[in-house]
Amino acid sequence: MTHRVRVTPWLSILALAFSAWPAFAGCPPLDPGGSYPWQSDARMAGDKWADLQIKIDKKGRPSDCGMTKGNVDAETLFWMCRAVTSQAHFDPVMTDGQPTASTVTRSMVVYGRLHAQADEAGRKKYFSEHPSENPGCYPE
Numbered sequence: 712m713t714h715r716v717r718v719t720p721w722l723s724i725l726a727l728a729f730s731a732w733p734a735f736a737g738c739p740p741l742d743p744g745g746s747y748p749w750q751s752d753a754r755m756a757g758d759k760w761a762d763l764q765i766k767i768d769k770k771g772r773p774s775d776c777g778m779t780k781g782n783v784d785a786e787t788l789f790w791m792c793r794a795v796t797s798q799a800h801f802d803p804v805m806t807d808g809q810p811t812a813s814t815v816t817r818s819m820v821v822y823g824r825l826h827a828q829a830d831e832a833g834r835k836k837y838f839s840e841h842p843s844e845n846p847g848c849y850p851e
């Protein structure tokens with residue numbers, strides 16, 4: 712009897728964990744940092760954006776970041792660079808088959824109100840045109 716009492720909580724936890732699984736069954740793989748099918752990558756009025764130049768080491772870890780062009784203020788640039796240097800990882804640049812320290816360029820955008828509204832309208836249109844798609848596959 713005591714063994715059943717010990718096992719039962721684990722079975723309950725597993726059952727609870729797997730109960731959410733069907734919501735994602737059949738979902739396309741998510742591409743971290745990628746766009747959903749209805750999203751526009753075009754810059755819109757009100758967006759804050761920056762083209763960042765990021766120094767990376769031989770292992771692809773960022774070490775420094777700066778803006779080459781954009782319309783963000785100094786504080787937003789600080790937080791963009793902080794996010795990149797603390798969380799990003801890049802494939803190292805290869806030179807003659809060897810990884811080398813280098814610089815990569817990436818763009819970051821903080822959506823403005825018009826962009827957010829366009830995405831919301833695009834999401835509604837996408838799911839009305841694709842009724843077989845599961846909205847649960849695309850977290851908001």
